[in-house]
Amino acid sequence: MSKYFLLPSIGTACLLLMLSQTAGAQIVFSDSFDDGQASTRWSAPLETIEFSTSDWTLDYAFDYSQIQNPFAGNAPIPSAPNSTGGSTIGVYMTANNTEQTTGDEGEAIGIVSNFALPSGDFSITADLFLFWNGGGGSTEYSIFGANHDGSNNVPFPFNVNAGSGIAWAADSDGDSGTDLYRFEEGIGQTGLGGYEAIPSGSIPNVPTGSPAPVGIYSQWVEVQIEVVDGNAAFSINGYLIDTVASAFTGGGVLLGHADYFNSVNNAIGGFTNGSIWDNIVVTELGAAVAGDFNGDGKVDNGDLNLLLGNWGLATVPPEWTNGFDTPVDNGELNALLGNWGFGVGVAVPEPSAALLFVTGLVAAAARRRS
Template sequence: MRLTFVRPCAMLLALAALPTVLHAQTVLFSDAFDSEVVGTPASGQFTPGPVGSTGWNFVLDEPNQGDVRYGYDYSAINIPEAPNSQPGDEETLGVALRTNASAGAVDQSGIYYDDASFTGSYTVEVDMWLNWANDEEQIGTTEHAGLFVGKDTVANPANPDFPASTGAGAIYSSDGDCTNCDHILLKNSAELDTFSGQYSVTDFGFGNQQGFDNTDANTDPMNGDLLDLPAVLPAFTIPGSTETQAAGTVGYRWVTLKAEVDTNALGAGEGSELGATTFSLTEAITGNSYVLGTVDNSVLDNRDDDGNEIECEPGSEDICTDEAPVDMSGRVSLTIIDFFTSVASDLSLATVVFDNLVVTEVEQSILAGDFDGNGSVGDGDLTLLLSNWGSAVPPVPAGWTGDQPTAPGVGDDELTALLNNWGVSASAVAVPEPSTALLACLAVAALTARRRV
């Protein structure tokens, strides 16, 4: 069979300028918190350490005051099935965390899962339901719960009072009773301030603070990004109660927390540390969602927010967070925190339930036509294509480590991918002048035509 270069070379003359990038995702870890593995006693695990054979580890602040229940049937406290349950999952089994189960103190309990594959670009999603004591006679019943990714570092160790707060995090209050701290971004336990540029909206018409209040609404385009928390999380009457769940709060409803991590991201701050994590939340019933912000390792603690050259001035706009870069890789943590020393009359009202956790690797973009896997489409890919033109697939030709050829053989599909992205790299879109290899291809085509005369 005669190998014909004329057809692919002629098509190269019609070089297209539209790049095609293929995005691949791989599930690194998932847990529906069902009971297939040995979990915890029905009464709860009150001591730190491994959570049965689940691979999770339990940590807590105050000894014997918080607990974890893995494989917990949350229908027992009238919580409906989580929104992202999959076929085959146990319908209402999840993992429940409680805090201050026996006494009142500033308290935290949490679980973490370590996996070295959680690095580079990856996404964490988990469903969360957070209860609180909605009896109007109760005082100080606000709980916070949320998600952390990564670990502390030698230079920035975790606060022993908040052992589950490691890496980049986002936590949310149950009832909206935490003035200007109902939606908070964190590095370890350091609460990031709204003047740092790490929140999605920096101007609600208020001064600097450590987070968003549940009532915050920016509906004026002059203020930049629009975000109306009461509209995202509307109020409703709590089932089985005469109390109202405040608008702009996450209590008594399923929400899905999402963390989009890039441990190699260049930040927008003055520091040189890499790593950024964007946190967002979606309300299950309405589908409403919003971005809380991006925890950025390059952003440093600004100790003079008001610019008057007096650092951490009492009564000023200064908020000294003591934030420092964190390691955003290798760990996922789920937590409940009580900042206000409360003890609920019913422990089910100081409970957070998590379900359907998925960690997904966002693989580096695969550029269509990048057959040799070097991150750009050019001479090497053309050589692979021409030297294997017409070869059957499978097997994949030697050296073809990038964008894979399709059955039944190397041909028009691969040529189209090459043409569409000629001269394009994964990091930049450009169409340069024809390379020497392309010109050589045309010369071969001309020579072939002369030999036919």
């Protein structure tokens, strides 16, 4: 699978190359939920409740385009950013939907993947839409976790349990003193403060540092958990929220939703506040990939631009990763072409088209430098 030929010259057009997916980062599990069979890949619903009555809903194959987003002119929720073909199927979870008669009403619901996470370094990404209809009971949380053992517990902050493994929770509208939580098995929870504590504009496309409403409400965001050398990190839209040393292994991915408070989740327009999850991807992070010159885990246009901008230099720039000690020439080009598209997670051009395109660009750069 990892075969390629050295280029005899920059201008050569007749090339045969196969894309490599055998080294470095490798996708080991993904779920778009489009086939309607997600319930066979994920656990039965798990719950943590303060009161004795379950009061949640969960749909493994929900068409979220049915929901009109009041913060987008009541337009239907669009296809998630990492979906293909305009799909609008995902998992929809709600909690604490009706008034209870006695006791505290806090509740959390979740599911765990049947797929066991890698024992080494890995990354989990997901598309998340935390729907807020603008009504009462608005401060609800989406929960994203790793190394959950599948037992019947979902992270909950008020002396009930912390779940298993490690997880983070983020609320919708920034209407709580603690908008962000971290949960660790055996340790409990850590309040990470509010969105207002995050410098304004730091989370791309998420309002922070401004009057309410702030937060990740009613928009698609990408959340990520990355575990490298025993250190776990949680990010939203590429912005690092929290890091912590993590010794947890095994278990699966946790997707959850919670209403930690006694407020009732009011239905407006036929739908209550809830978390919509789509496009879960688990990537095993292995050895460095040749051609990933900027070290971002992908071999794509960023690396190509580095190659073109430095073509012909006597030595590889010292800040490059996975470079060589030769001049920037065919060695680096072959490494890039041999792993072109690696880690991108979307369709890449057919090898012949990609080769002709890239080779033409490199040839043009060489002519400009001559």
